[in-house]
Amino acid sequence: GESVGLHLPTLSVQEGDNSIINCAYSNSASDYFIWYKQESGKGPQFIIDIRSNMDKRQGQRVTVLLNKTVKHLSLQIAATQPGDSAVYFCAENSIFSGTYKYIFGTGTRLKVLA
Amino acid sequence: NAGVMQNPRHLVRRRGQEARLRCSPMKGHSHVYWYRQLPEEGLKFMVYLQKENIIDESGMPKERFSAEFPKEGPSILRIQQVVRGDSAAYFCASSPPSGTGPYNEQFFGPGTRLTVL
Numbered sequence: 001g002e003s004v005g006l007h008l009p010t011l012s013v014q015e016g017d018n019s020i021i022n023c024a025y026s027n028s029a030s031d032y033f034i035w036y037k038q039e040s041g042k043g044p045q046f047i048i049d050i051r052s053n054m055d056k057r058q059g060q061r062v063t064v065l066l067n068k069t070v071k072h073l074s075l076q077i078a079a080t081q082p083g084d085s086a087v088y089f090c091a092e093n094s095i096f097s098g099t100y101k102y103i104f105g106t107g108t109r110l111k112v113l114a
Numbered sequence: 115n116a117g118v119m120q121n122p123r124h125l126v127r128r129r130g131q132e133a134r135l136r137c138s139p140m141k142g143h144s145h146v147y148w149y150r151q152l153p154e155e156g157l158k159f160m161v162y163l164q165k166e167n168i169i170d171e172s173g174m175p176k177e178r179f180s181a182e183f184p185k186e187g188p189s190i191l192r193i194q195q196v197v198r199g200d201s202a203a204y205f206c207a208s209s210p211p212s213g214t215g216p217y218n219e220q221f222f223g224p225g226t227r228l229t230v231l
Contacts, residue, residue, distance in 0.1 A: 008154050034219070043118075043205050043222035044157065089156055093218070101147065101170060102207075102220060104156035 008087060010109040019077040023090035023105045028071060030092035034102070035064060035075045039086045047075070047088075077110075085112045116141070118208050118223035126229045133193040133200070135226045139208030146189040147207040147220060148181060157205060163189060196230045203227045 013019045025033065031052040036044035050057045050064045050073075057064050063076040073090050087109050091102040119138040127133050139146050144165050149157040162170040163183035174181065178196075183189040193200055204227075207220035 036222075043224045046219060046221070049219065091157075101159045101162055101173075102149075102157070103159065104149075106156045107154075 008107050008109045010111060012111045012113055013080045014113050015082060016079055019075075019080045019084070019110060021075045021077075021088050021108045021110065023073040023075075023108075025071050025073060025090065025092045025105070026103060027092060028068075030103075032093035033064070033066060033073050034091045034093070035062075035073075036089045036091060036104075037084075037086045038089060038107075044089060080110075080112050082112050082114065085110055118143075118206055118221050120204075120206050120223040120226050122226060123224060124227050124229070126231065127196050128231050129197055130195050133196050133228055133230075135191040135193075135204050135206075135228070137189040137191070137206030137208075137223060139189070139206075140210075140221055142210055143208035143221075144211045145209040145218070146183050147209075148189075148191050149205045149207065151203045151205060151225075153202075160191075193228075196228075198230045201228055201230045 011021060034049040035047040037047050038044045048059045048062050048064050050066050055066050061078045065074045075088060077084055087107045089107045090105045093102055118140055121136050125133055137146060146163045148160040150160055151157045159173040161174050161181045163181060165183055166185050178194045180192045191204060203225045205222055205225045207222045209218040209220050
């Protein structure tokens with residue numbers, strides 16, 4: 001679910017299982033979406049992106065799904081590993097006043113259980 | 115090819131002092147973005163700059179905050195007369211000159227963690 005308070009929602013997954021992280025975006029006019037992984041004390045690291053003319057894109061162990069009808073984005077991680085433990089953010093690239101900037105979601109903490 | 119570099123990584127200031135945060139974009143990148151992140155929250159856009167130009171500063175507080183990206187040297191985010199509420203992680207991202215449309219991937223630096231005492 002989405003976070004409305006000070007604490008990030010947490011998803012706990014057994015090592016080897018698949019993870020699904022969800023994100024609701026805000027602007028129906030957004031046309032580019034990105035998933036970032038952020039480990040403690042580090043900057044966001046690009047995982048995968050998708051353009052609005054697609055509804056699915058696959059990378060190595062990751063898949064992003066886009067549902068424009070309900071403004072929903074998901075990140076699927078196959079065979080989750082301990083190194084996947086981090087906070088995951090979705091970002092939408094929206095044009096406001098003629099310029100492009102990323103609007104980040106609130107994030108989901110993924111904990112991989114051994 | 116070095117990534118986006120930020121310094122200092124950690125900065126401690128007392129209330130009323132000035133904070134200067136530096137960002138060197140990736141080689142060949144001419145677009146710089148600054149974001150602020152409070153603990154347990156997502157990144158919030160502050161400002162978008164190109165060389166010698168501020169393109170979008172809609173996320174910048176109206177007072178005490180300023181940013182520049184000179185022709186030579188790093189981009190600077192400057193916070194004057196810091197207050198405790200300015201304590202946060204500040205991230206810089208850069209993108210190449212071809213990234214003027216919506217599909218421009220932004221590469222993030224490691225961030226500067228500002229603590230105001």
